[in-house]
Amino acid sequence: MKITQISVFLENKKGRLFEATKALGDAGVDIKALTIAENEDFGVLRMVVDKPQDALAAFKKNGFVASLTDIVAVEVDDTPGGLARILAVFNKNDLNVEYMYAFVEKTADKAIVVFRFDDPDKAIVILTKNNVKIVGKKEIQTL
Amino acid sequence: MKEKIAFRDAQKECIDGQALRKYQLERLKETVGHALRTPFYQHRLNKVGIRSSDDIRSLKDLERIPFTTKDDLRESYPRGLLATDMKKVVRVHTSSGTTGIPTVIYHTQEDLDNWTELVVRSIVACGVTSDDVFQNMMTYGMFTGGLGLHYGAERLGALVIPSGSGNTKRQLQLMKDFRTTVVHATPSYMFHFSSKIGELGFTVEELNLKKAFLGAEPYSENTRKKIEEFFKIDVYNSYGLSEMNGPGVAFECIYKTGMHLWEDAYILEMIDPETKKNLGDDTQGELVLTTLCRQATPLLRYRTRDLTTVVKGNCPCGRTHRRISRIAGRTDDMLIISGVNVFPSQIEQVIMKIPEVGNNYQIYLAKEGALDKLTVKVELYSKLFSGDLQDLERLKRKIQDELRASIVITPMVELHEPGSLPEFELKAKRVVDERIKI
Numbered sequence: 250m251k252i253t254q255i256s257v258f259l260e261n262k263k264g265r266l267f268e269a270t271k272a273l274g275d276a277g278v279d280i281k282a283l284t285i286a287e288n289e290d291f292g293v294l295r296m297v298v299d300k301p302q303d304a305l306a307a308f309k310k311n312g313f314v315a316s317l318t319d320i321v322a323v324e325v326d327d328t329p330g331g332l333a334r335i336l337a338v339f340n341k342n343d344l345n346v347e348y349m350y351a352f353v354e355k356t357a358d359k360a361i362v363v364f365r366f367d368d369p370d371k372a373i374v375i376l377t378k379n380n381v382k383i384v385g386k387k388e389i390q391t392l
Numbered sequence: 393m394k395e396k397i398a399f400r401d402a403q404k405e406c407i408d409g410q411a412l413r414k415y416q417l418e419r420l421k422e423t424v425g426h427a428l429r430t431p432f433y434q435h436r437l438n439k440v441g442i443r444s445s446d447d448i449r450s451l452k453d454l455e456r457i458p459f460t461t462k463d464d465l466r467e468s469y470p471r472g473l474l475a476t477d478m479k480k481v482v483r484v485h486t487s488s489g490t491t492g493i494p495t496v497i498y499h500t501q502e503d504l505d506n507w508t509e510l511v512v513r514s515i516v517a518c519g520v521t522s523d524d525v526f527q528n529m530m531t532y533g534m535f536t537g538g539l540g541l542h543y544g545a546e547r548l549g550a551l552v553i554p555s556g557s558g559n560t561k562r563q564l565q566l567m568k569d570f571r572t573t574v575v576h577a578t579p580s581y582m583f584h585f586s587s588k589i590g591e592l593g594f595t596v597e598e599l600n601l602k603k604a605f606l607g608a609e610p611y612s613e614n615t616r617k618k619i620e621e622f623f624k625i626d627v628y629n630s631y632g633l634s635e636m637n638g639p640g641v642a643f644e645c646i647y648k649t650g651m652h653l654w655e656d657a658y659i660l661e662m663i664d665p666e667t668k669k670n671l672g673d674d675t676q677g678e679l680v681l682t683t684l685c686r687q688a689t690p691l692l693r694y695r696t697r698d699l700t701t702v703v704k705g706n707c708p709c710g711r712t713h714r715r716i717s718r719i720a721g722r723t724d725d726m727l728i729i730s731g732v733n734v735f736p737s738q739i740e741q742v743i744m745k746i747p748e749v750g751n752n753y754q755i756y757l758a759k760e761g762a763l764d765k766l767t768v769k770v771e772l773y774s775k776l777f778s779g780d781l782q783d784l785e786r787l788k789r790k791i792q793d794e795l796r797a798s799i800v801i802t803p804m805v806e807l808h809e810p811g812s813l814p815e816f817e818l819k820a821k822r823v824v825d826e827r828i829k830i
């Protein structure tokens with residue numbers, strides 16, 4: 250139930266973010282969630298998209314450095330304390346989160362948050378055991 | 393060693409030391425005689441008491457002769473240090489320096505023949521035969537690298553494809569269609585090929601490449617290895633400069649343990665660039681060369697500005713001509729950064745050892761207040777991108793640490809996307825110095 254994240258290296262140059270998103274648009278790839286991690290001279294754009302392989306091909310074609318990573322998407326109650334309840338599960342079970350970000354889209358009253366764990370398989374087992382709903386590839390595509 | 397040792401002229405190439413010195417003295421006397429026909433050398437040599445070739449009695453007398461420098465050549469432009477009747481001159485090569493005033497070297501037909509013969513000897517030492525197909529991807533024209541190897545390969549009887557530089561796709565098509573076995577190119581052009589070959593619809597396997605002669609810009613042992621591995625070929629290092637004809641001054645043999653400098657055509661000296669004192673073998677110094685078989689532009693004790701070391705010991709190939717090591721830098725390439733001497737080649741060596749970055753790089757120098765600021769720009773290698781910012785920051789620090797270990801100075805390191813740093817097909821411009829020149 251892992252989903253694929255695509256990361257792109259961006260040097261700090263004007264218009265580079267635009268070009269990256271345009272490359273995806275031109276390839277008919279839909280961005281479902283994104284976040285940027287950056288320092289003063291470069292950044293990494295991370296995204297969940299509907300067609301990760303197409304996105305990778307589009308980036309390569311346009312000269313971007315990109316790679317795919319496994320992440321886990323989780324449904325979170327879009328109510329006060331919703332996220333905290335999930336994080337409590339992580340804490341209790343010693344799940345180490347490297348980073349997280351939220352989806353733009355929602356399903357009814359649920360938000361979707363993606364997590365990068367150092368061990369995604371172990372995380373999935375624990376989350377399932379704790380009745381946390383994990384969002385799969387198919388559901389992502391139809392969002 | 394999979395290749396057979398081959399000679400163009402075993403007698404000349406394996407000449408014993410005593411016979412070589414005798415021959416050198418003979419040729420030196422003749423060369424001094426030629427040189428005395430130029431006002432420049434007449435003036436210089438008379439000042440040290442040399443009025444005719446008879447004043448050269450032993451090779452030791454060479455040390456009495458003042459050095460000739462690139463500036464001497466520039467100052468004599470365009471007539472040059474011409475020592476023969478212009479009617480006998482059949483070709484001229486000029487090379488432009490960074491200052492804009494070119495140097496000029498004239499050649500008689502005999503000069504060209506001698507030069508070509510040295511090139512033949514050189515490529516035979518690397519195992520090239522008349523069965524080879526030689527694709528010359530160097531710039532032709534005033535640049536001596538292109539023409540020099542062209543004529544050598546042709547005289548040997550190889551099939552020569554004078555493709556010149558540029559047009560990567562056509563080059564690959566030629567290589568494939570004519571079953572090219574040997575190429576001559578710059579290392580940056582070979583890297584360019586390695587990055588474009590797939591995209592242009594070719595594979596290394598369908599080509600028939602066996603060897604490459606890479607030159608015209610300095611490159612490291614790691615660069616050689618990378619190119620050898622990628623194309624599954626042997627890369628041979630060579631040394632030449634237009635003032636000394638061009639290619640064919642020194643060349644590796646199949647053992648790749650330094651470049652045999654053809655001592656029956658050039659007298660080799662090594663000096664300390666600061667004190668100008670002669671150095672023994674095995675000490676890095678500036679290479680100084682005297683031409684022994686040139687009529688039109690004889691040059692005496694020419695300071696090449698190239699730093700190298702004479703390799704000790706005998707080469708297993710049996711050639712007695714001494715070997716010089718890969719050029720460590722140029723005395724005029726040397727950068728003085730915050731008082732520390734740094735050669736761009738040192739920086740290249742570090743970068744080549746780091747798999748996460750590509751082969752293209754740029755050294756950028758600027759002033760920050762009174763301090764020199766060194767920035768090394770590298771390109772990320774796409775296949776080793778993990779997708780994590782922390783990994784990139786670690787990589788940056790690693791490059792910084794390794795550079796500091798090599799050059800003492802701590803540089804800024806910038807990571808760039810592949811293809812974003814300027815890549816030049818002929819000579820890569822690796823150093824941008826924005827410090828105000830005094």
Ligand SMILES: [Zn+2]
Nearest residue numbers: 645707709711
């Ligand atoms: Zn040898």
